[in-house]
Amino acid sequence: xLKTDKKICTPEEYFALEEYADCKSEYFxxxxxxxxxxxxxxxxxxxxxxxxxxxxxxxxSCEAFAIDVRIQIDKEKHYTYPDVVAVCGQIEFAEMRKDxxxxxxxxxxxxxxxxxxxxxxxxxxAYRNIKTLRDYVLxxxxxxxxxxxxxENDGTWRLREYFDPQGILSVASLELSIPxxxxxxxxxx
Numbered sequence: 552x553l554k555t556d557k558k559i560c561t562p563e564e565y566f567a568l569e570e571y572a573d574c575k576s577e578y579f580x581x582x583x584x585x586x587x588x589x590x591x592x593x594x595x596x597x598x599x600x601x602x603x604x605x606x607x608x609x610x611x612s613c614e615a616f617a618i619d620v621r622i623q624i625d626k627e628k629h630y631t632y633p634d635v636v637a638v639c640g641q642i643e644f645a646e647m648r649k650d651x652x653x654x655x656x657x658x659x660x661x662x663x664x665x666x667x668x669x670x671x672x673x674x675x676x677a678y679r680n681i682k683t684l685r686d687y688v689l690x691x692x693x694x695x696x697x698x699x700x701x702x703e704n705d706g707t708w709r710l711r712e713y714f715d716p717q718g719i720l721s722v723a724s725l726e727l728s729i730p731x732x733x734x735x736x737x738x739x740x
Contacts, residue, residue, distance in 0.1 A: 559581035560581055562630070569621075578629065578630040579629050580628050580629070589663070591739075592692040592693075593692050595738050597634045599733060599734050599736050600617075600634075601617035604637055604729075608637075611639070612640050616636045617634065617635050621650060622652050622658070622681075623652070623653045624681060625680065633655075634659055636658055637656055638656060639656050642654065653681075657684075657685065657724075660674075660689055670689055675700070679708065685702045685724040686700070686701055687708075688722075693740065696712070697734070699711045701723060701724060716731055716732045719731065
């Protein structure tokens with residue numbers, strides 16, 4: 552079997568390619584990974600959650616973004632596009648960028664079969680290096696199941712799981728109560 556060489560890119564080369572790319576890509580330790588398209592349920596959940604956050608943020612200095620906002624996890628090694636990102640206060644951008652946020656307070660990912668292990672594992676491990684991050688939400692799209700991780704005052708992360716469509720997702724750091732049925736509005740299982 553032939554071994555193929557991986558093309559390793561600098562962050563600058565990655566940003567240059569992203570400017571003209573037809574699809575978004577994530578950057579990890581010099582490698583570029585194209586992102587797959589989502590399902591209708593994935594899109595519904597993403598937009599529902601971002602809209603619910605923005606409605607709850609009325610009158611506050613926070614705002615949520617969906618799908619097309621890149622975040623910097625590590626300046627030299629790791630850039631991703633979470634499904635939903637929330638920022639409170641002034642948005643801080645990566646050096647020399649106006650399209651890459653460095654200060655998310657909340658990140659949410661809608662799980663798919665292809666990404667669920669990565670989203671729960673090494674991606675969450677990387678996200679925990681973001682100093683401003685307080686909340687990480689994983690939302691299943693095939694059934695009602697939300698995994699909510701919150702950063703505690705001692706720096707540990709606490710998991711709460713939700714399975715009841717009539718339940719309420721409580722995001723303590725943002726003082727939010729979000730009806731789970733509204734996150735799953737129009738989702739077809």
